[in-house]
Amino acid sequence: MADLGGGAKGEEHSAGAWAAGAAAPFQAMADSIDQMIWSTRPDGFHDYYNRRWYEYTGVPDGSTDGEAWNGMFHPDDQQRAWTVWRRSLATGDPYHIEYRLRHRSGAYRWVLGRAQPVRGPDGAIVRWYGTCTDIHDLKLAEEALRESEARFRAMADSAPAPVWVTNAEGIEFANRAYLEFAGRPVEDIVGAGWTRFVHPDDLSAILARRIDAWQDKAPYQFEARFRRADGAWRLMHASCNPREAGPGGFIGYVGLATDITEQRAAEERLRESEARYRIALSAGSLGAWSWDAASDVVTLSDEAAALFGVPAGPLAKWAELAKLIVPDDAERTARAIATSLESRSDYSVEYRVVRPEGEQIWVNTVARPICDAEGRITGMIGAVGDVTARRAAETKLRELNETLEQRVAEEIERRGAAEEALRQAQKMETLGQLTGGVAHDFNNLLQIVRGNLEILVRNLPEEAERLRRATDNALRGTDRAAILTQRLLAFSRRQPLAPKPLDLNKLVANMSDLLHRTLGETVAVETRLIGGLWRIEADPNQLENSILNLAVNARDAMDGGGKLLIETENAQRDDGQFVVLKVTDDGSGMDAATVERAFEPFFTTKDVGKGTGLGLSMVYGFVKQSGGDVRILSEPGRGTSVQMYFPRLPASAAQAEGEEDAAPVPSALGKERILVCEDDEDVRAYSIEVLRELGYDVVEAADGAAALALLEKGEAVDLLFTDVVLPGGLTGEMVAKRARALRPDLPVLFTTGYARKAISRNGRLDPDIELIAKPFTYGELAARVRDLLDGQGAAR
Numbered sequence: 001m002a003d004l005g006g007g008a009k010g011e012e013h014s015a016g017a018w019a020a021g022a023a024a025p026f027q028a029m030a031d032s033i034d035q036m037i038w039s040t041r042p043d044g045f046h047d048y049y050n051r052r053w054y055e056y057t058g059v060p061d062g063s064t065d066g067e068a069w070n071g072m073f074h075p076d077d078q079q080r081a082w083t084v085w086r087r088s089l090a091t092g093d094p095y096h097i098e099y100r101l102r103h104r105s106g107a108y109r110w111v112l113g114r115a116q117p118v119r120g121p122d123g124a125i126v127r128w129y130g131t132c133t134d135i136h137d138l139k140l141a142e143e144a145l146r147e148s149e150a151r152f153r154a155m156a157d158s159a160p161a162p163v164w165v166t167n168a169e170g171i172e173f174a175n176r177a178y179l180e181f182a183g184r185p186v187e188d189i190v191g192a193g194w195t196r197f198v199h200p201d202d203l204s205a206i207l208a209r210r211i212d213a214w215q216d217k218a219p220y221q222f223e224a225r226f227r228r229a230d231g232a233w234r235l236m237h238a239s240c241n242p243r244e245a246g247p248g249g250f251i252g253y254v255g256l257a258t259d260i261t262e263q264r265a266a267e268e269r270l271r272e273s274e275a276r277y278r279i280a281l282s283a284g285s286l287g288a289w290s291w292d293a294a295s296d297v298v299t300l301s302d303e304a305a306a307l308f309g310v311p312a313g314p315l316a317k318w319a320e321l322a323k324l325i326v327p328d329d330a331e332r333t334a335r336a337i338a339t340s341l342e343s344r345s346d347y348s349v350e351y352r353v354v355r356p357e358g359e360q361i362w363v364n365t366v367a368r369p370i371c372d373a374e375g376r377i378t379g380m381i382g383a384v385g386d387v388t389a390r391r392a393a394e395t396k397l398r399e400l401n402e403t404l405e406q407r408v409a410e411e412i413e414r415r416g417a418a419e420e421a422l423r424q425a426q427k428m429e430t431l432g433q434l435t436g437g438v439a440h441d442f443n444n445l446l447q448i449v450r451g452n453l454e455i456l457v458r459n460l461p462e463e464a465e466r467l468r469r470a471t472d473n474a475l476r477g478t479d480r481a482a483i484l485t486q487r488l489l490a491f492s493r494r495q496p497l498a499p500k501p502l503d504l505n506k507l508v509a510n511m512s513d514l515l516h517r518t519l520g521e522t523v524a525v526e527t528r529l530i531g532g533l534w535r536i537e538a539d540p541n542q543l544e545n546s547i548l549n550l551a552v553n554a555r556d557a558m559d560g561g562g563k564l565l566i567e568t569e570n571a572q573r574d575d576g577q578f579v580v581l582k583v584t585d586d587g588s589g590m591d592a593a594t595v596e597r598a599f600e601p602f603f604t605t606k607d608v609g610k611g612t613g614l615g616l617s618m619v620y621g622f623v624k625q626s627g628g629d630v631r632i633l634s635e636p637g638r639g640t641s642v643q644m645y646f647p648r649l650p651a652s653a654a655q656a657e658g659e660e661d662a663a664p665v666p667s668a669l670g671k672e673r674i675l676v677c678e679d680d681e682d683v684r685a686y687s688i689e690v691l692r693e694l695g696y697d698v699v700e701a702a703d704g705a706a707a708l709a710l711l712e713k714g715e716a717v718d719l720l721f722t723d724v725v726l727p728g729g730l731t732g733e734m735v736a737k738r739a740r741a742l743r744p745d746l747p748v749l750f751t752t753g754y755a756r757k758a759i760s761r762n763g764r765l766d767p768d769i770e771l772i773a774k775p776f777t778y779g780e781l782a783a784r785v786r787d788l789l790d791g792q793g794a795a796r
Contacts, residue, residue, distance in 0.1 A: 039130070705730060
């Protein structure tokens with residue numbers, strides 16, 4: 001550290017040089033002190049270290065000045081230590097600094113470095129004497145104290161009640177709740193400032209109590225009125241406990257206040273209530289009684305004694321009164337009393353009493369435990385009245401109203417079921433709005449993608465086989481996405497049903513690959529499809545989705561795998577002939593309570609994030625909408641069987657529809673004029689391009705108002721092609737109605753990604769509606785437009 005003082009390198013010499021000339025008594029004294037001592041020349045060159053220095057730092061004895069200090073400072077403290085030392089050497093001021101010094105163990109420890117100059121007769125510095133004191137443990141303790149105080153302040157600020165800390169001068173800390181209560185900054189509270197918020201009539205008592213407690217260093221409590229921020233006086237109960245800075249180091253109190261204004265008001269109301277209670281007893285021909293826990297003596301009023309047929313005044317023991325109770329009621333009465341005593345709560349019990357002359361009467365007793373300030377029960381008080389006549393009347397009334405009560409119970413149950421059904425419908429309506437909106441936008445996007453892919457396919461040269469394969473793959477992807485949106489709408493029961501005559505056996509068989517891919521290798525799928533199965537009429541997409549839902553539920557119930565059985569059969573019931581589809585698993589099963597709620601929307605037994613609670617609800621809604629019903633058979637540990645019943649389709653209508661071929665594109669080009677009304681610019685552009693490619697003249701409108709404006713101006717069109725969902729308050733159906741008011745013979749073709757209720761009734765399309773669902777193909781649009789213009793559509 002020689003360069004810290006500015007000394008030349010050539011002046012360095014052994015640290016023992018000075019020591020050799022130093023007075024032996026000084027060296028002996030310095031070596032005996034458990035503190036590091038060092039000395040320097042006036043220029044700051046260290047020429048002496050005591051034994052403790054070498055022991056502490058591990059520096060070899062006799063090291064030079066630079067060797068003794070080299071690398072001893074913590075890197076973060078070295079520059080600061082040098083700067084302070086140079087300043088002391090330059091000014092002659094005492095040296096005082098805290099820094100981290102490397103211990104012989106290799107660890108850096110905090111030390112306090114001090115040095116004082118020694119001046120000669122002429123005032124010039126002749127030597128510096130310095131010490132290094134290990135303060136590491138003290139620093140850690142101070143840091144721990146700061147952290148402890150920070151935690152205390154954070155905890156205090158999170159407390160809902162006022163908390164404060166005092167010293168000899170008064171308050172030194174008040175938490176957030178205290179400041180919010182007073183409505184003043186902390187500067188107005190600290191010291192004796194808090195006294196300004198105490199009611200003048202209460203202040204002197206608080207101060208006297210505080211002085212007495214301070215002298216004894218004892219905890220103390222008080223109640224006083226404090227002014228709240230809104231000016232209201234609130235009665236507060238304060239509890240103050242001593243705080244110490246160490247053993248015997250009493251420095252003040254920590255206080256906590258609780259607002260007991262409402263408590264005191266409640267106590268006053270209770271006293272008033274008890275007074276009214278005593279008046280009511282007298283007016284209501286009731287008897288009063290009390291029990292003293294210490295003596296076990298029961299005291300009866302005149303009215304109570306007359307009721308029991310015993311003398312008024314104190315009875316010897318509680319047991320004497322208990323002997324009058326009919327044995328069949330004794331245990332129930334004793335249990336009510338025991339519960340009251342245990343919970344410190346009121347009790348009310350009715351029981352039969354046998355009077356001395358043998359008469360049996362019904363009495364009602366209402367009582368309350370009495371507790372002392374420490375919460376110990378000291379007794380009970382109660383009232384007793386004769387309810388024999390009332391009990392007899394109730395029995396008679398109950399006998400008369402048994403049938404009425406049954407009818408009322410049935411009506412309540414019916415209304416409850418109706419209310420529950422309404423709640424379920426409202427939940428499903430909300431879900432339908434959400435999924436419907438998503439499906440509409442998604443189908444518009446699919447229309448744009450699929451339509452432009454078809455244009456690309458039609459314009460690709462024959463030799464572009466690679467591009468054709470790519471576009472074919474993309475088209476198949478849009479087809480799968482379209483099926484996904486249809487299932488999303490079916491899931492929410494917002495897709496109009498398109499029922500068809502179905503061979504249920506064929507539909508289940510065609511789902512085999514899908515079920516195996518969906519359920520995985522751990523689930524064995526078995527089908528038992530009987531021959532001669534009756535036909536049904538149902539929406540195949542909805543039915544397929546229902547089967548898939550049930551299969552996935554079954555897989556989840558068979559943790560680790562299992563067997564899924566799908567069966568079909570014919571069933572004759574009192575209400576008709578049905579085709580039954582059973583989906584059975586050998587999973588964990590359900591108890592009766594779970595089965596009862598299984599069809600409720602949003603009810604699920606799966607973990608959060610693993611189920612919507614809508615699968616069985618969708619299945620239930622679809623089957624009901626198809627005219628059938630659903631039953632669940634299940635027991636815990638024995639699996640579950642969901643059985644769907646579909647009405648048999650009459651033989652005259654039972655011819656199942658075959659697979660639909662792709663719509664053929666008309667060979668001849670059209671010449672007619674078509675009005676396209678579509679708010680989505682990209683969908684509108686695609687529709688116009690396809691229609692023009694087919695030879696039609698096209699005019700366009702972005703909303704219903706624009707379309708009607710064209711028609712009202714006399715624009716000659718042969719067909720209106722409009723989206724169902726349009727902006728501006730006019731739906732596609734409204735536009736069509738107004739257009740037909742102007743042109744009764746005008747054909748209309750609707751398109752939508754989500755029909756909702758705009759053009760469907762009771763879940764089915766109206767018979768006079770022509771609808772092409774998005775995303776539609778080039779061929780589908782061409783065929784539907786041509787059919788309508790040729791007069792083959794239902795709308796003509």
